[in-house]
Amino acid sequence: xxxxxxxxxxxxxxxxxxxxxxxxxxxxxxxxxxxxxxxxxxxxxxxxxxxxxxxxxxxxxxxxxxxxxxxxxxxxxxxxxxxxxxxxxxxxxxxxxxxxxxxxxxxxxxxxxxxxxxxxxxxxxxxxxxxxxxxxxxxxxxxxxxxxxxxxxxxxxxxxxxxxxxxxxxxxxxxxxxxxxxxxxxxxxxxxxxxxxxxxxxxxxxxxxxxxxxxxxxxxxxxxxxxxxxxxxxxxxxxxxxxxxxxxxxxxxxxxxxxxxxxxxxxxxxxxxxxxxxxxxxxxxxxxxxxxxxxxxxxxxxxxxxxxxxxxxxxxxxxxxxxxxxxxxxxxxxxxxxxxxxxxxxxxxxxxxxxxxxxxxxxxxxxxxxxxxxxxxxxxxxxxxxxxxxxxxxxxxxxxxxxxxxxxxxxxxxxxxxxxxxxxxxxxxxxxxxxxxxxxxxx
Amino acid sequence: xxxxxxxxxxxxxxxxxxxxxxxxxxxxxxxxxxxxxxxxxxxxxxxxxxxxxxxxxxxxxxxxxxxxxxxxxxxxxxxxxxxxxxxxxxxxxxxxxxxxxxxxxxxxxxxxxxxxxxxxxxxxxxxxxxxxxxxxxxxxxxxxxxxxxxxxxxxxxxxxxxxxxxxxxxxxxxxxxxxxxxxxxxxxxxxxxxxxxxxxxxxxxxxxxxxxxxxxxxxxxxxxxxxxxxxxxxxxxxxxxxxxxxxxxxxxxx
Numbered sequence: 095x096x097x098x099x100x101x102x103x104x105x106x107x108x109x110x111x112x113x114x115x116x117x118x119x120x121x122x123x124x125x126x127x128x129x130x131x132x133x134x135x136x137x138x139x140x141x142x143x144x145x146x147x148x149x150x151x152x153x154x155x156x157x158x159x160x161x162x163x164x165x166x167x168x169x170x171x172x173x174x175x176x177x178x179x180x181x182x183x184x185x186x187x188x189x190x191x192x193x194x195x196x197x198x199x200x201x202x203x204x205x206x207x208x209x210x211x212x213x214x215x216x217x218x219x220x221x222x223x224x225x226x227x228x229x230x231x232x233x234x235x236x237x238x239x240x241x242x243x244x245x246x247x248x249x250x251x252x253x254x255x256x257x258x259x260x261x262x263x264x265x266x267x268x269x270x271x272x273x274x275x276x277x278x279x280x281x282x283x284x285x286x287x288x289x290x291x292x293x294x295x296x297x298x299x300x301x302x303x304x305x306x307x308x309x310x311x312x313x314x315x316x317x318x319x320x321x322x323x324x325x326x327x328x329x330x331x332x333x334x335x336x337x338x339x340x341x342x343x344x345x346x347x348x349x350x351x352x353x354x355x356x357x358x359x360x361x362x363x364x365x366x367x368x369x370x371x372x373x374x375x376x377x378x379x380x381x382x383x384x385x386x387x388x389x390x391x392x393x394x395x396x397x398x399x400x401x402x403x404x405x406x407x408x409x410x411x412x413x414x415x416x417x418x419x420x421x422x423x424x425x426x427x428x429x430x431x432x433x434x435x436x437x438x439x440x441x442x443x444x445x446x447x448x449x450x451x452x453x454x455x456x457x458x459x460x461x462x463x464x465x466x467x468x469x470x471x472x473x474x475x476x477x478x479x480x481x482x483x484x485x486x487x488x489x490x491x492x493x494x495x496x497x498x499x500x501x502x503x504x505x506x507x508x509x510x511x512x513x514x515x516x517x518x519x520x521x522x523x524x525x526x527x528x529x530x531x532x533x534x535x536x537x
Numbered sequence: 538x539x540x541x542x543x544x545x546x547x548x549x550x551x552x553x554x555x556x557x558x559x560x561x562x563x564x565x566x567x568x569x570x571x572x573x574x575x576x577x578x579x580x581x582x583x584x585x586x587x588x589x590x591x592x593x594x595x596x597x598x599x600x601x602x603x604x605x606x607x608x609x610x611x612x613x614x615x616x617x618x619x620x621x622x623x624x625x626x627x628x629x630x631x632x633x634x635x636x637x638x639x640x641x642x643x644x645x646x647x648x649x650x651x652x653x654x655x656x657x658x659x660x661x662x663x664x665x666x667x668x669x670x671x672x673x674x675x676x677x678x679x680x681x682x683x684x685x686x687x688x689x690x691x692x693x694x695x696x697x698x699x700x701x702x703x704x705x706x707x708x709x710x711x712x713x714x715x716x717x718x719x720x721x722x723x724x725x726x727x728x729x730x731x732x733x734x735x736x737x738x739x740x741x742x743x744x745x746x747x748x749x750x751x752x753x754x755x756x757x758x759x760x761x762x763x764x765x766x767x768x769x770x771x772x773x774x775x776x777x778x779x780x781x782x783x784x785x786x787x788x789x790x791x
Binding site: 132136145200 | 727
């Protein structure tokens, strides 16, 4: 092994940022904290985006790996041990200085610290703890910290880190246990779910502590999240959102992130490299569905089914649902209940709240809706104001679909040119049925 | 005949105009609030110069807080900071409309009223811009150790930003310069922030940055470049989230 003694900060930051960029979450939301006047930093409930990178993703946190050395050999990961890349590590001091100096220039909202596994999960977790301890207790940093819990690390250590961080996440990596066995042979589903459960239980206890003593230390106040890779394995959208739904219900997660599979390694177990790039549209549809689960009172089983297991790429999941349930429309804006308003395409939860409040004080018409932020070009097929539709339209699936597609979001060229009729059910999954057998043989 | 109240485009000015119109028992259609430097003369109007005092502004603030509630006060306060010429009318119209509904604290929910809808829209727009600047603003460390920032906002967002940064960086000396409205916020270590305008401030010190500054600027630029995933490059999406008019003052976009 070639060991370089002195690597500059600039080189280290480049390497460890490059290695961290495939991590999805960069949100700084979920907790609100005032400064106490003795140090530096605050948190805003809504989170703050500080910049946007060339791929259009928000930069809110200093997203870095503590080290890109790793004892594991996950097939999809840049940092797998069998890859020949330059390895380096930060020291806790370097992480602190970098965070503080970036923060005071208002470059960032806080720190997102993830890591490869150096020596052992415990050893790595201890290093992370050391960095966070220094940042919180010595530098008095009160900004946002998102940290990864390393599966397999000592529970005591994970708990201690949780008292220093705002958000913790354990990567689910892949949607099913079978895929995990195949692509991440050193990780197991059980190993991943254990820390997730631990954090959940500890947060529950912490709620009671806080009820008793208002100033008790807070454990992971912004909740926990997870992420999984989409498109490296043959799961359907239905399986994926069912997994997400049960994570929200059984593990009380704040967010589930989806990351379109990016080809970084050549490996027999991975899907073939194509020219199409990562399945971004599919990822987008999953996020839309995820919002429907979290904010719009939808259930996974309403959006997809065994017979119809993948999202329509042409239409967003809410439009798709509405078109299949035209018997529930049109909805009268001045009377319909809140939950039904939420189901109207083009109507978000904020405008739904505004409508419910505003109609107590006066009758609403289409111009009022427009001012409130309702997307009328989508909503107009599904609503009436005082019994009238905006324009005379037919309440018919084909008719509405055609019109929605004309004014819809910008879809990639290939998708737009396909034409809706040929592709009422399109799936983005590029696998044959024998996937597991084929790949299984290579282990 | 319409009465036009003429005032300066400041909180004190607009609130004083509202005070006078309220005192004269004007209705929405009989009056208008216009600004000294952007006034366009109209026929059949009576023009009145508003005498601007802190006392009047304070009285209007108390009136709003007492009858429309604190939440509505902040909505209207933000509307007054807007770049829109008709903001004075929107605020006065909203206050007058509040007298017509049973519970005036619910006035900001009355979005089918055009003036309320307008005040709501203006307020939201200012809050939106202020929120963006909380993230997009960049400080640079000057040779004196002071953190200095320049912004070019459309609305007068400085008073929205100052409490945020005062809470966040209490132990730093910092200063934000609003190039559009030529105003400053100055914060001295462990003291309260102050708003400064109509003063000649020598900005020559602002170009002399500290030794370390170049190094951190280089690290940050490289971080922003590296964090993007090449196969996902999407300038349109980036443009949607980070419009060009913010980029001029941002280190990493230069």
